[in-house]
Amino acid sequence: MSDSSERTPTIATIDEIRDSFPALRRNQGSRTVGYFDAPGGTQVPAAVAEAVAQQMLHHNANAHWAFETSRELDEVIAASRSALADFLGGDEDEVVLGPNMTTLTFHVARALGRTWEAGDEVVVTELDHQANVSPWRDLEVERGVVVRTVPLVAETGDLDWADFEKALSSRTRLVAATAASNALGTIVDLERVRRLASSAGALLFVDAVHFAPHERIDVSSIGCDFLACSPYKFYGPHVGVLWGREALLREVLPPKLAPAPDAPPERWETGTLNHEGIAGAGAAVDYLASLGTESCRKERLDAVFAQLSRRGEALITRMWAGLAAIPGVTLYGPPPGHPRTPTLALTIDGLAPALAAAQLSADWGLFLSHGNFYASLVTERLGLEPQGLLRAGCACYTTDEEVGRLVAAVGQLAAPG
Ligand SMILES: Cc1ncc(COP(=O)(O)O)c(C=O)c1O
Known part of the structure; x- marks a missing residue:
C-alpha cells in the first residue's frame, strides 16, 4: 500500500453502495437507468x-x-x-x-x-x-x-x-x-x-x-x-x-x-x-x-464525506474532459481543479435542453434535468433564459460507466449522423 492509500479511510465500495438502492435496478429498454438527476433529488436506500x-x-x-x-x-x-x-x-x-x-x-x-x-x-x-x-x-x-x-x-x-x-x-x-x-x-x-x-x-x-x-x-x-x-x-x-x-x-x-x-x-x-x-x-x-467504519457517527461521516468528495472529483474530471472535447457542447461553471461539486451544466448547439434530456432518457436510459432549476439568476446572467441548461449531477451511486455513457450519448446528440 502506498502512503496516500494508507491515509485514505475505507468506505463501502460503489457496488456495495449501489446494492442498497432498489431504484438503481430499473431498466429502460436494454439499459440500466443512469440517474444524473441527483441535484433535483437523490434516490433512496432501502434502509431509509x-x-x-x-x-x-x-x-x-x-x-x-x-x-x-x-x-x-x-x-x-x-x-x-x-x-x-x-x-x-x-x-x-x-x-x-x-x-x-x-x-x-x-x-x-x-x-x-x-x-x-x-x-x-x-x-x-x-x-x-x-x-x-x-x-x-x-x-x-x-x-x-x-x-x-x-x-x-x-x-x-x-x-x-x-x-x-x-x-x-x-x-x-x-x-x-x-x-x-x-x-x-x-x-x-x-x-x-x-x-x-x-x-x-x-x-x-x-x-x-x-x-x-x-x-x-x-x-x-x-x-x-x-x-x-x-x-x-x-x-x-x-x-x-x-x-x-x-x-x-x-x-x-x-x-x-x-x-x-x-x-x-x-x-x-x-x-x-x-x-x-x-x-x-x-x-x-x-x-x-454506515458507509464508513470508524467507531463514532461523526467520525464515520468525516471519513465518508472525505471519500465521496474524492470520488465525485474523479467523476466530474472525467465527465468534464469528455464533454469539453465534443464540438458544439458548451460547459458552464468552474472546471475541475476549482472548488466544485460533481454537478455539470451544459448546452448543446441547436438542441434545446428539454429536447436533449428527452432523447438522453429515451435512447440512452440517462435521466438528466433541464431548465433553470430555480437558480434563475444564474441562467439570466448566462443569457440562457427561457430554455436554461442541461444538468448532469453525480451522486454516491454514480459509476464510471454511466459517465462514459453520458459522454458518448452527448457526442451523438451534438453530431447526429
Ligand atoms: C441549492 C438549492 N437551494 C434550495 C433548494 C430548495 O430546497 P427545497 O426543495 O427543500 O425547498 C434547492 C432545491 O432544488 C436547491 O437546489
Whole structure:
C-alpha cells in the first residue's frame, strides 16, 4: 500500500453502495437507468424507506402524549435530530425540522424581518437558488428592507468578490449565500463570505442544499448563524432541516401558534411535522455513516464525506474532459481543479435542453434535468433564459460507466449522423 492509500479511510465500495438502492435496478429498454438527476433529488436506500414505513406502521401518533406510540414517536424525532446534529456539526437543540428548505427560509426571513427597520439591508447572490433570494426580497415589500445582489462572473462561475465588498454597508443585517450552486456546481468560499458578513456586523444565512450530499458540513467552522438543507438531496425523504445558532433561536420570535412549545428548536416548527419524513431523514444520515467504519457517527461521516468528495472529483474530471472535447457542447461553471461539486451544466448547439434530456432518457436510459432549476439568476446572467441548461449531477451511486455513457450519448446528440 502506498502512503496516500494508507491515509485514505475505507468506505463501502460503489457496488456495495449501489446494492442498497432498489431504484438503481430499473431498466429502460436494454439499459440500466443512469440517474444524473441527483441535484433535483437523490434516490433512496432501502434502509431509509424502511425507516419511513416503520414509523408509519408502528409508531404513528402525534407528539408529546403519555401513551406508548406517542412516546415512541418522540424518541424517533429525538434520534433524527441527534443524527442531523451530527450531520451538521451542531447541537440537537439547534436543529429545526420543517417541510422543505424553502418554507424554512421564508419562516426565518419573516421572523428576522420583524426585528429590522425600513432601510436595513440584506445581501443575496446571483449564484443562489431563488429559495435563498425570494424570501429576503419579500421583505422589500413587507418591511422596506433593501436587497443588494452580488453578481456572478459568467466566465468563472464564481461570485464577483469586489462587488460583494461593495454590496455591504453599516445597514447590512444579513448575508444570504449558497454553499454550492445547484446549477453550476461552484463551491463558494464561505470563509470569505463569513469574513465579509462579520466585517459588516451582519448575520450569515447559508443554503447548504446542494453542498450537503457532496461535502462535510460543520456549522461551527463555517461560522454561520443559520444553515438550511434538504434530506431528499442526500438520500432521504422530502423534508427540510434548518440549523440555527442557539442564542438566535431563543431570542428571535418566529410566527407561531400561542399554545405551541416556546423553547427552541420546537418554537420554530410550525404545525404537525412530517413524522415519517423525519424518521427517514435520520435514517439517511445513518445510512451515510454506515458507509464508513470508524467507531463514532461523526467520525464515520468525516471519513465518508472525505471519500465521496474524492470520488465525485474523479467523476466530474472525467465527465468534464469528455464533454469539453465534443464540438458544439458548451460547459458552464468552474472546471475541475476549482472548488466544485460533481454537478455539470451544459448546452448543446441547436438542441434545446428539454429536447436533449428527452432523447438522453429515451435512447440512452440517462435521466438528466433541464431548465433553470430555480437558480434563475444564474441562467439570466448566462443569457440562457427561457430554455436554461442541461444538468448532469453525480451522486454516491454514480459509476464510471454511466459517465462514459453520458459522454458518448452527448457526442451523438451534438453530431447526429
Ligand atoms: C441549492 C438549492 N437551494 C434550495 C433548494 C430548495 O430546497 P427545497 O426543495 O427543500 O425547498 C434547492 C432545491 O432544488 C436547491 O437546489
